[in-house]
Every structure is written in structure tokens, then in C-alpha cells.
Amino acid sequence: MRIVTLEEHVSFPEMANFLPGSVSGGRKPSSVAMQMMPKLADITGERLNSMNESGISMQVLSVENTDVNLLDSTLAPAFASRYNDLLAEKIKGHPVRFAAFAHLPMTAPAAAADELERTVQTHGFKGALIRGLTNGEFLDAPKFAPIFERAEELGVPIYIHPGLPPKAVMDAYYSNVGGNTGPFDAIACWGWGWHSETAIHVLRLLVAGVFDTYPKLKIIIGHMGEMLPMMWERSNRSFQPGTGGQNQRTLIDTFRAQLYITTSGIFTQPPLRITLDTIGIDNIMLSVDYPFSSNQMGLDFLHGIQLPAEQVEKIAHGNADKLFGL
Numbered sequence: 001m002r003i004v005t006l007e008e009h010v011s012f013p014e015m016a017n018f019l020p021g022s023v024s025g026g027r028k029p030s031s032v033a034m035q036m037m038p039k040l041a042d043i044t045g046e047r048l049n050s051m052n053e054s055g056i057s058m059q060v061l062s063v064e065n066t067d068v069n070l071l072d073s074t075l076a077p078a079f080a081s082r083y084n085d086l087l088a089e090k091i092k093g094h095p096v097r098f099a100a101f102a103h104l105p106m107t108a109p110a111a112a113a114d115e116l117e118r119t120v121q122t123h124g125f126k127g128a129l130i131r132g133l134t135n136g137e138f139l140d141a142p143k144f145a146p147i148f149e150r151a152e153e154l155g156v157p158i159y160i161h162p163g164l165p166p167k168a169v170m171d172a173y174y175s176n177v178g179g180n181t182g183p184f185d186a187i188a189c190w191g192w193g194w195h196s197e198t199a200i201h202v203l204r205l206l207v208a209g210v211f212d213t214y215p216k217l218k219i220i221i222g223h224m225g226e227m228l229p230m231m232w233e234r235s236n237r238s239f240q241p242g243t244g245g246q247n248q249r250t251l252i253d254t255f256r257a258q259l260y261i262t263t264s265g266i267f268t269q270p271p272l273r274i275t276l277d278t279i280g281i282d283n284i285m286l287s288v289d290y291p292f293s294s295n296q297m298g299l300d301f302l303h304g305i306q307l308p309a310e311q312v313e314k315i316a317h318g319n320a321d322k323l324f325g326l
Contacts, residue, residue, distance in 0.1 A: 001055075002057045002313075002316065004285075004316070004320040006060045007129075007159070007262055008059040008061055008062070008287070008289070009061070010043065010061050012065075012083070015079075018078075039290075047059075050294075050295045054296055056298075057097070062100070063101075069134050073111070074108075076107045080102075080103050080112075080115055081118070083103045084119050084123065099124070101129040106134040107134060107135065112128075114150075116150050125156075127151065129159040129160075130160055130161065132163020132198070138204050139204075148214045155216070156324075159219075160219060162223075162226075174187050190265075194223075202221060203251075206247050208247075212246070219259050221259070221262070222261075222262045222289070223264055224266040229275045232274075235251055255283075261284050263287050264287035264288060265292065267301040269301075281311050282314065283319070
């Protein structure tokens with residue numbers, strides 16, 4: 001069976017040479033990030049061997065690096081373009097095994113729209129992956145409209161991936177846990193905070209009317225829907241048209257037409273069942289979250305799905321092939 005995975009990350013150490021020293025603000029990569037760097041930098045070594053061993057046909061790659069969100073609008077466009085060109089160069093020898101999402105200079109939205117178009121037309125990239133907020137701003141801010149407009153024109157999706165919470169949120173919600181002064185990253189990020197914040201992000205786009213303004217726009221989120229399927233009916237009742245938001249359609253009608261969910265990092269069947277019962281089989285696509293999760297975890301999960309073969313194939317590759325024109 002053909003298998004396509006979509007939230008698979010890369011980070012190239014050589015790109016650090018093109019960042020001003022002030023960007024990091026003195027931050028050092030975590031020990032986990034340092035351990036992952038060889039895997040993130042690799043394309044055709046261990047990554048491709050793992051794909052072959054586990055039966056993965058194609059990975060759609062995205063840049064893990066978030067420093068472009070810290071660059072100002074004068075520096076970010078050149079950095080993002082250089083990163084995208086390097087990614088395109090690294091995968092060009094394996095066009096049936098690798099595709100890519102664009103890395104966008106989000107601090108310069110007009111340039112980000114142009115970079116999306118350039119990478120789609122020049123490199124054949126399949127859309128863009130955006131990591132959370134930019135300088136504390138959600139994507140419903142009017143300044144980001146050119147990105148959605150261009151994505152709709154190009155017919156490519158935008159993948160909204162979790163990113164670091166704003167400092168105010170970190171301080172209020174995720175610090176001083178049990179009297180320890182520093183933030184507790186597992187609550188703030190991969191254990192909870194990332195996912196609730198991404199759900200809020202998508203709900204803001206709904207209520208702000210962004211999906212109605214761009215009715216052909218496709219948005220992707222990972223981690224089995226970032227908690228949204230669990231809240232599906234309650235949120236649908238809460239955000240009805242005419243109850244204070246700018247949305248013209250219900251959450252259910254909007255999301256079934258324009259929102260796609262991947263399985264990245266979630267490898268048990270109960271979350272899949274609720275996702276099937278809410279958004280439906282045609283909007284679910286397989287992802288692993290490599291290298292932060294192993295390809296084998298994703299494959300074991302896929303083979304454990306108790307659905308007819310034709311529905312498993314939709315999750316494994318059919319929906320992605322259709323959405324991305326693979």
C-alpha cells in the first residue's frame with residue numbers, strides 16, 4: 001500500500017550562519033533538540049532508510065527552525081528564500097520520495113505570499129507550514145490576508161503547526177508550577193499547550209470569517225485535530241452564525257469543506273474514532289511527526305485501524321494524493 005506522511009521535519013545547521021547573533025536572544029537549543037539535530041539535518045541517510053524499512057512511500061518535509069519568525073521584516077524574506085532553495089536542492093534527486101512545504105517569512109506577510117508563490121511555481125512545493133503565532137499575533141490579523149489570498153489562488157493548503165506560546169501566556173499558565181519558578185515545557189508545549197493554542201488559532205480564523213472570505217482555502221492541522229474533534233458539537237453550537245462572530249457558516253459546515261486533520265504524533269485508535277465521527281474519513285491524513293516520533297509508530301498505528309481497506313487507503317495516501325496532486 002502506498003503511504004504518504006505530511007508532518008515530517010527538517011532543520012539544516014548550515015542555515016544558522018545566515019542568522020544575526022542577536023536573533024537567538026541567548027537561547028540555547030534544548031537537550032532534546034540537540035539529540036534530534038542529526039536526524040533533522042538528514043534527508044537521504046537514516047531518514048530514507050527508515051522510510052524504506054517501514055514502507056513509507058513519500059514524506060512531505062517542513063522546516064523545523066522557528067528563527068525566521070524572530071527575524072524582522074527586512075531580513076526574514078531572504079533567509080526564508082535561502083532555506084527553501086536549500087531544501088529544494090536537497091530533495092531534488094528523489095522526487096517520488098520527498099515533497100516539501102514552504103518556509104515563509106511571516107514577519108513580512110506580503111513577501112511571505114510572494115515566497116509561497118515562488119516555491120510552488122519554481123520548486124513544486126505543496127503549500128506552506130506556519131508555526132504558531134508571529135510576534136504574538138494570530139493569523140486572523142488582517143495583515144496576514146495576503147498569504148491566505150495567494151494560497152487560495154495557487155490552490156495549495158496552509159498547515160498550521162504548533163509554535164511557542166507568547167511570553168505572557170507562558171508566565172500566566174505554564175510557570176510557577178508547584179513553586180518552581182521556570183516554565184514547565186511539557187505542559188506549555190508538547191503535552192498540552194501547543195495543541196489547545198492551535199485549536200484556538202483555527203477557531204479564531206473561523207469566527208473572524210477568514211474561511212468565508214477565502215472559501216477555497218484549505219487549512220491543515222496535526223495531532224488528530226488539536227483537541228477540536230472532542231469539542232466538535234459544543235463548539236459548533238457556540239459559534240453559530242449571527243452570535244457575535246463574522247462567520248457565515250457553522251463550524252461543522254466550514255471545517256468539513258476546508259479543514260484537514262493529520263494523525264501526527266497520535267498513535268492510538270480512540271482519538272481516530274472520534275475524528276472519524278466528526279470531521280469524517282475524507283479529511284484525515286496520515287502523519288508521523290518524524291523524527292520526534294518514529295516511522296514504525298506511525299505504521300503500527302496505520303495497520304491497527306479497523307476500517308475497510310479502501311478507507312484505510314484514504315488515510316494512508318488517497319486524501320493526501322488528492323489534496324496535493326501527488
